[in-house]
Amino acid sequence: MSFDRSRRVRFADVDPAGIVFYPRYFEMINGMIEDWFDDGLGYGFDAMIVKGPHGVPLAHMEAEFKAPSRLDDTLDFSLVVRELGRSSIKLTLTARCGDEVRMIARPTLVFIDGPANKPIAIPPALRERMQAFEETV
Template identity: 50%
Template sequence: MPFTTRHKVRFQHCDPAGIVFYPRYFEMINAVVEDWFAEVVGHDFSTLHVTSRTSVPTASLETDFHAPSRLGETLTFELAVRAVGRTSLALRIVARCGDQPRLTCDATLVFVDLESGRPLPWPETMRHHFVIDCPRGCPDE
């Protein structure tokens, strides 16, 4: 079952035409990932970065924008795990306003040591929360 959260489109997200400026979507996507780590995985970014000295940088993003989002709308974001590697994690994040899709993003995160910048294997305390969710079938990885 995907992780779901909602974000209101604020003035700070919009260009002069009142629609979301596409780089702001990536900030929203990062907020969704951060909320998921805190609420589902049980490791908030403060614990990861400050206490554990680890991080989950984005290694790749592929995003399709389906329709513009406007100031004042509320977007529902769904995050689903597509695949789990030894050090990486493939996610799909979909944003909708009501029933209308606004974006689909396939992202790959890598678990790394902040000091060396080198990938680390996912700890079992995190890995067991990475339930693969492919309701419409996962694409071949």
């Protein structure tokens, strides 16, 4: 199963050439991850980071930009879990406009004890919820 959201490309997202300025994709990716933790996993950033003792900092990122996206395009984002480690979470996020793939990102997050800033094992109940979003081949 994938976690899916749509987002319209706004004026603030584009450069003078009228296409999405690539750093804006990273903001969109972060927004998708935040929505996934909140709506998909039931452990939002407020509960996890602000009120709780955990965090999920980005450890690695790969991105492929396949085709330009323009103002007012609707991007359909899809998030799947590529691999779950003891404390790492490897995701794949794909942005499409219609049938055309515009961008693919492969972030790796690390589940940490926030105060200690050290990787810890993903709690079993959270891991189980993440497994529902594992990529199917």
